[in-house]
Amino acid sequence: MSEFKVTIRPRDNxxxxxxxxxxxxxxxxxxxxxxxxxxxxxKKYRLIVxxxxxxxxxxxxxxxxxxxxxxxxxxxxxxxxxxxxxxxxNIFDLLGFPMLYDIVKLEEEAxxxxxxxx
Amino acid sequence: xxxxKILLLAGAFILSVxxxxxxxxxxxxxxxxxxxxxxxxxxxxxxxxxxxLYLQIVKREKQRGIVQxxxxxxxxxxxxxxxxxxxxxxxxxxxxxxxxxxxPRDYQTILFSSIFSIVAGIYSIVTLLYIKDxxxxxxxxxxxxxxxxxxxxxxxxxxxQLFSKPLEDSVVxxxxxxxxxxxxxxxxxRLAWIAYLPRKxxxxxxxxxxxxxxxxxxxxxxxxxxxxxxxKGIHYYSPALFTFVQLTSIxxxxxxxxxxxxTLFHLPTAEAFDxxxxxxxxxxxxxxxxNQVFDLKDLAETATKMTTEVVxxxxxxxxxxxxxxxxxxxxxxSHRNIDEQEINVLLSGGDKSVRMIVCQTKKVLMIDDMxxxxxxxxxxxxxxxxxxxxxPLLSHQNVIGILYATxxxxxxxxxxxxxILSGFADQVAIAIENARLIERSFEKERxxxxxxxxxxxxxxxxxxxxPVFDTVDMKAISSPALEVGGDYYDIVRxxxxxxxxxxxxxSGKGVGAAFYMAEVKGIFQSLAKIFPSPSAFMIKANEALVxxxxxxxxxxxxxxxxxxxxxxxxxxxxxxxxMLYISSTAKEYIRPQGLGLGMRTGKIFDETIEEKxxxxxxxxxxxxxxxxxxxxxxxDGDEFGxxxxxxxxxxxxxxxxxxxxxxxxxxxxxYTDAQGYHDDLTIFVVKWN
Numbered sequence: 001m002s003e004f005k006v007t008i009r010p011r012d013n014x015x016x017x018x019x020x021x022x023x024x025x026x027x028x029x030x031x032x033x034x035x036x037x038x039x040x041x042x043k044k045y046r047l048i049v050x051x052x053x054x055x056x057x058x059x060x061x062x063x064x065x066x067x068x069x070x071x072x073x074x075x076x077x078x079x080x081x082x083x084x085x086x087x088x089x090n091i092f093d094l095l096g097f098p099m100l101y102d103i104v105k106l107e108e109e110a111x112x113x114x115x116x117x118x
Numbered sequence: 119x120x121x122x123k124i125l126l127l128a129g130a131f132i133l134s135v136x137x138x139x140x141x142x143x144x145x146x147x148x149x150x151x152x153x154x155x156x157x158x159x160x161x162x163x164x165x166x167x168x169x170x171l172y173l174q175i176v177k178r179e180k181q182r183g184i185v186q187x188x189x190x191x192x193x194x195x196x197x198x199x200x201x202x203x204x205x206x207x208x209x210x211x212x213x214x215x216x217x218x219x220x221x222p223r224d225y226q227t228i229l230f231s232s233i234f235s236i237v238a239g240i241y242s243i244v245t246l247l248y249i250k251d252x253x254x255x256x257x258x259x260x261x262x263x264x265x266x267x268x269x270x271x272x273x274x275x276x277x278x279q280l281f282s283k284p285l286e287d288s289v290v291x292x293x294x295x296x297x298x299x300x301x302x303x304x305x306x307x308r309l310a311w312i313a314y315l316p317r318k319x320x321x322x323x324x325x326x327x328x329x330x331x332x333x334x335x336x337x338x339x340x341x342x343x344x345x346x347x348x349x350k351g352i353h354y355y356s357p358a359l360f361t362f363v364q365l366t367s368i369x370x371x372x373x374x375x376x377x378x379x380x381t382l383f384h385l386p387t388a389e390a391f392d393x394x395x396x397x398x399x400x401x402x403x404x405x406x407x408x409n410q411v412f413d414l415k416d417l418a419e420t421a422t423k424m425t426t427e428v429v430x431x432x433x434x435x436x437x438x439x440x441x442x443x444x445x446x447x448x449x450x451x452s453h454r455n456i457d458e459q460e461i462n463v464l465l466s467g468g469d470k471s472v473r474m475i476v477c478q479t480k481k482v483l484m485i486d487d488m489x490x491x492x493x494x495x496x497x498x499x500x501x502x503x504x505x506x507x508x509x510p511l512l513s514h515q516n517v518i519g520i521l522y523a524t525x526x527x528x529x530x531x532x533x534x535x536x537x538i539l540s541g542f543a544d545q546v547a548i549a550i551e552n553a554r555l556i557e558r559s560f561e562k563e564r565x566x567x568x569x570x571x572x573x574x575x576x577x578x579x580x581x582x583x584x585p586v587f588d589t590v591d592m593k594a595i596s597s598p599a600l601e602v603g604g605d606y607y608d609i610v611r612x613x614x615x616x617x618x619x620x621x622x623x624x625s626g627k628g629v630g631a632a633f634y635m636a637e638v639k640g641i642f643q644s645l646a647k648i649f650p651s652p653s654a655f656m657i658k659a660n661e662a663l664v665x666x667x668x669x670x671x672x673x674x675x676x677x678x679x680x681x682x683x684x685x686x687x688x689x690x691x692x693x694x695x696x697m698l699y700i701s702s703t704a705k706e707y708i709r710p711q712g713l714g715l716g717m718r719t720g721k722i723f724d725e726t727i728e729e730k731x732x733x734x735x736x737x738x739x740x741x742x743x744x745x746x747x748x749x750x751x752x753x754d755g756d757e758f759g760x761x762x763x764x765x766x767x768x769x770x771x772x773x774x775x776x777x778x779x780x781x782x783x784x785x786x787x788x789y790t791d792a793q794g795y796h797d798d799l800t801i802f803v804v805k806w807n
Contacts, residue, residue, distance in 0.1 A: 059623070059625035062625070063670035063671060066670050066672065070669070087757070094694070094695060095672070095674060095713070095714045095717070096692075096711070096712060096713035096714060096717070096726065099713055099722065099726050100718060
């Protein structure tokens, strides 16, 4: 089984970046779930998921985003995604994620889409 | 057997009567070595032979224990002496001695000495039969031989008397008597049976041995009285019998004298010996139970019962800790002679309770005097409970249970008890582990059966066969990766012209996925006929699903209707893989926009869903599939992808739907070859004839 890792990196404007690396499937989703849960517990709702090194995502992986987006948005935050490889983007795209989430090319771009912190 | 016994008794009786008649007839004649004398001897030998065989059969049928055997000997010795006394008081004249030969003065004398002699013979045979059992107990190689030599010398010494007159001393007889006495002493050291007797039986053995010993002693004194008639009576009847009876009595006196003193010396250690015996048999029983008792409750009952026996505790209880590492929940499984309330009192004290001390140290805890020990003196005093022994049941260094024993007296437990119960606790721990393992494997089996059921159910959710039309050729296959997969396909006749085809993928696998799939099937079969437009169907399906589905799950679906007359195909997609379309002019993926079902309620879903329409012409092929096809991986980790799928269908487009389906599967399987693993995989091929 391939490895999966999440690195959390704070950036300006009270935004936190979750860098995903590896293979996100039913076996590795708990790692991402824990990371999101940690952010929520710390009341950090302005999140960017950087998918630069994400090599695969399964339907269970997609489910994690759906599980947390409501809570995040209810707290005036958002989960935005960036830096997807075409293959990974295709998986998100098939399911219609771009219609529900901000999925952009670069992390910078995603950061710019957040309103300035109060 | 019964007949044999009767025959033997009758034979012995007739022969004895014959001897009596002979004796009476020759009352005043010295037979010496005449024919009649030999006849009398033969009658005697056969008579006692028959009695011996009879007694042996009776004894074998009765099967007495060792101690009862000694008791029987004592009783027989007593009977013999009683008869002696009884006869002594009867009026008769006795014998006259002439020329070393005895002549009875009257017929009573002949009768009484005959009866007395026969009783003496019987008592001797009984004594030898019972002593034989004792001597041969736990026999060694030489044991049997020594005993046979003894009997042989007894008989030889006796028979050598046949050639002498009743009161004459014979040299041969003297030699064999000497050998016999030697063997009597040798055999009298065979007392192995004493050690194995329980304490109570040892006391009985002591008593019976003493009685037998004195019995034989008295008999020997009676025989040695010059003035007495006992010796003369038997001598008159048969000199050989007298030697036999005398030697047997010596043997009896020596043997039971030895057994008495030996038992006496064994008595102080009897209790310890008994205890070891109980321990061994309890441990043995327990290890046997391990393989038989799978129920924890039964096991606990047995363990407490055995603990009570082994250490003779006043009360015993056992708790099994339900979950590893958590000592806070008690799982009292079995208690004897103490109730739960009393137990709670004894174990009160929170983290400082004796129970917690054992849980933490994982060591045996012994409290000699509960009222003075600092660990327990704060507890209210309970009757019957003065000393306490607590043994943890360990498995892989985890405390899985605790065994408690109490005694009424202070300092009730000693190091021996600790050792025994520790060993005992190990066995119980193994038994508990065993029982748990079995429970778990039952549970696993139950889940397996559940999964099988789900698989069975899922198979029935897929159409058993596809309808056949002149215009369209349709073939489908679905192979789940696990026992229960998440793929679904179905077909429905909407009306005379329209056929609805659906393929979907439920996120997640296993039993949960199967339930969602059943729901999708219900929705599809009911809504497809009401809403012929694919996008309208998708909107209604989403409405139905979104409320019932878990928020992190979703269902991807692609739905198309085909007009079997015109070839018009309308497709809507809800997050599913796009449809592959190959015609003479085009080869492309048709990908109308649409969110997966169950992801979002209402407006966004409804607004984003699209429909696409194509007109199928002769030779056109449409392929619906799940991501198991495109995401199949080669041994290098590369995905099969859309290109390869398109190529294989394009290369086979002139073939039948069945052949195209087979070609796709073959290509995918070849591609994944070394992997062995594949995702759920479903393919639906539609070809316009």
